[in-house]
Amino acid sequence: MTQQLKAYKNEIIVILAFLLLLIALVYKQGKTSTVNSAESTATSSLQELKEVIALKKVWGDKKITKKVEKLQKIVSPSKIKWNRKGKKLTATFTSLSSQEFNRLIVKIMNLAVELQKLDVRKTGTSYHVELKCKW
Amino acid sequence: MENDKPLILIHSQMKYLSDTSSEGVNIMLTPQFYTIKRESLPVQYAYQAKRIAPSLFEGLLENTQDYTYFVQKEEDDWLFIAYDIEKIKSFLISKGLALTNISKMYFAEQSAAQFKAPVLLGDNNALVNLNSTMTVIPKKVLQADEKPMKIDKSFTPKKGLALEGRSKALIGNTETYTLATILVLFSVIYFVEGSRYGGEDAEQEAQMQLLLEDYPSLQSSYKRESIASKYKVIDKKERKKRDVIKSLSHMIFKGSTLTSLVLDDKSFQANFACKDAKTSKKLKDLAKKEKFNISQIHKSHDVKIEGKL
Numbered sequence: 031m032t033q034q035l036k037a038y039k040n041e042i043i044v045i046l047a048f049l050l051l052l053i054a055l056v057y058k059q060g061k062t063s064t065v066n067s068a069e070s071t072a073t074s075s076l077q078e079l080k081e082v083i084a085l086k087k088v089w090g091d092k093k094i095t096k097k098v099e100k101l102q103k104i105v106s107p108s109k110i111k112w113n114r115k116g117k118k119l120t121a122t123f124t125s126l127s128s129q130e131f132n133r134l135i136v137k138i139m140n141l142a143v144e145l146q147k148l149d150v151r152k153t154g155t156s157y158h159v160e161l162k163c164k165w
Numbered sequence: 166m167e168n169d170k171p172l173i174l175i176h177s178q179m180k181y182l183s184d185t186s187s188e189g190v191n192i193m194l195t196p197q198f199y200t201i202k203r204e205s206l207p208v209q210y211a212y213q214a215k216r217i218a219p220s221l222f223e224g225l226l227e228n229t230q231d232y233t234y235f236v237q238k239e240e241d242d243w244l245f246i247a248y249d250i251e252k253i254k255s256f257l258i259s260k261g262l263a264l265t266n267i268s269k270m271y272f273a274e275q276s277a278a279q280f281k282a283p284v285l286l287g288d289n290n291a292l293v294n295l296n297s298t299m300t301v302i303p304k305k306v307l308q309a310d311e312k313p314m315k316i317d318k319s320f321t322p323k324k325g326l327a328l329e330g331r332s333k334a335l336i337g338n339t340e341t342y343t344l345a346t347i348l349v350l351f352s353v354i355y356f357v358e359g360s361r362y363g364g365e366d367a368e369q370e371a372q373m374q375l376l377l378e379d380y381p382s383l384q385s386s387y388k389r390e391s392i393a394s395k396y397k398v399i400d401k402k403e404r405k406k407r408d409v410i411k412s413l414s415h416m417i418f419k420g421s422t423l424t425s426l427v428l429d430d431k432s433f434q435a436n437f438a439c440k441d442a443k444t445s446k447k448l449k450d451l452a453k454k455e456k457f458n459i460s461q462i463h464k465s466h467d468v469k470i471e472g473k474l
Contacts, residue, residue, distance in 0.1 A: 039265070040335075040336045040337070040338065040340075040341035041335060041336060043341050043342075043345050044336060044341055044344050044345055044348070046345075047344065047345040047348035047349050047352070048348055050348065050349060050352045051348045051349075051351050051352045051355070053352070054351070054352035054353070054354075054355035054356045054359070055355050057355065057356060057359045058355040058356070058358050058359035058362075060359075061359040061360070061362045062359070062362055065362045069369065072369040072370060072373065073369060075373060076369050076372060076373050076376075078389065078393065079373060079376055079377070079383060079389065080376070081393065082383060082389045082392050082393045082396075083376065083380055083383070085392070085393060085396035085397065085400055086380075086383075086392060086396065088396075088400070089396045089399050089400060090392075090396070135410065135414070139407050139410055139411070142403075143403075144399060144402070144403060145403065145406050145428065146429065146430060147427075147428070147429045148406075148410075148426065148427070148428040148429075149425075149426070149427050149428075150423065150425060150426040150427075151424070151425045152422065152423060152424045152425065
């Protein structure tokens with residue numbers, strides 16, 4: 031070490047320590063921003079994947095046909111006109127009591143099908159429901 | 166250890182030193198660089214003695230303000246040494262001694278007892294112990310049988326002085342090491358914090374992998390996007406339809422009956438039969454809240470509610 035350098039030994043030590051601190055700070059900041067951006071990408075990817083899975087589970091349910099078929103069991107067969115072709119349904123429910131009507135509507139609402147037409151008419155105390163849907 | 170370093174005797178006739186130990190040296194000043202006084206004082210501590218030192222040298226020194234004082238307790242007396250540090254520093258530099266290279270500074274007086282023979286100072290002078298006081302005398306007054314000696318590390322006294330401002334350093338050693346330690350400590354903390362970052366990312370990555378294993382058909386992001394866009398449209402539309410049905414169901418209460426409802430992909434229309442104007446008003450308020458279009462059926466309390474999907 032030259033005499034000149036030795037004369038400023040203390041300052042050099044402090045500067046080196048300060049530089050080390052700066053490097054450590056830059057390293058931490060760099061890592062934080064990289065990780066944050068990676069985390070936010072990972073979070074959004076994960077969120078997106080979860081959303082797709084949830085949507086697929088609901089609207090791509092393979093058991094939906096079976097569930098739709100169960101609509102027939104809500105009321106007696108004599109009150110139903112059922113016409114299902116593949117994944118399309120046209121059904122007419124006639125002479126439904128209030129309770130039957132309520133049950134049917136709740137069931138329809140909970141079915142993950144695309145409602146193309148829902149026609150409800152009340153005649154006296156009975157209800158007439160026409161349903162067109164696909165899935 | 167300070168006492169292990171080479172000890173150089175500093176005197177006015179000394180030669181220029183071109184090569185000093187890079188590990189540092191100790192220096193011992195001859196009386197040419199200081200003035201001494203021995204006094205028996207009723208003080209107990211060195212700091213008390215040091216406080217009265219300037220007054221002891223009044224009359225002896227030209228300007229006592231330029232001097233720094235060193236005190237040391239001897240058997241019965243106090244040893245007072247006055248020295249001009251700036252003069253000493255200039256002299257040392259002029260002789261090639263870098264101040265940064267000097268570890269400790271001592272006075273020959275401190276090791277007086279060890280000077281049992283004269284020490285030659287250049288060609289003309291000698292340093293001798295005269296009645297326990299170190300004195301520089303001309304070499305020629307030495308007796309012929311007196312064999313000169315040389316000083317070595319063993320002459321190094323216990324108590325020495327660090328040359329204040331021996332370097333041009335703005336920061337003292339203690340401050341330097343304290344500050345450096347703090348800065349290094351913070352650096353370590355930042356490094357550790359930085360390296361610890363990213364745990365959550367790995368966790369999410371693992372969760373993602375797990376989901377993809379369960380749904381291998383969603384491995385491709387294009388496929389995911391296509392599925393999402395397809396189902397999102399359906400989901401939005403169908404939720405809207407169901408929300409409308411739910412809202413309309415809340416409008417069925419005592420006195421208000423749903424007489425018809427037609428709902429398709431684009432719109433809906435519902436007719437409610439109300440028993441009186443009050444019920445009709447309540448129904449209309451509810452429909453207004455849902456921002457549906459309302460119309461009163463002519464000559465009745467019945468209400469028609471419609472809207473777009």
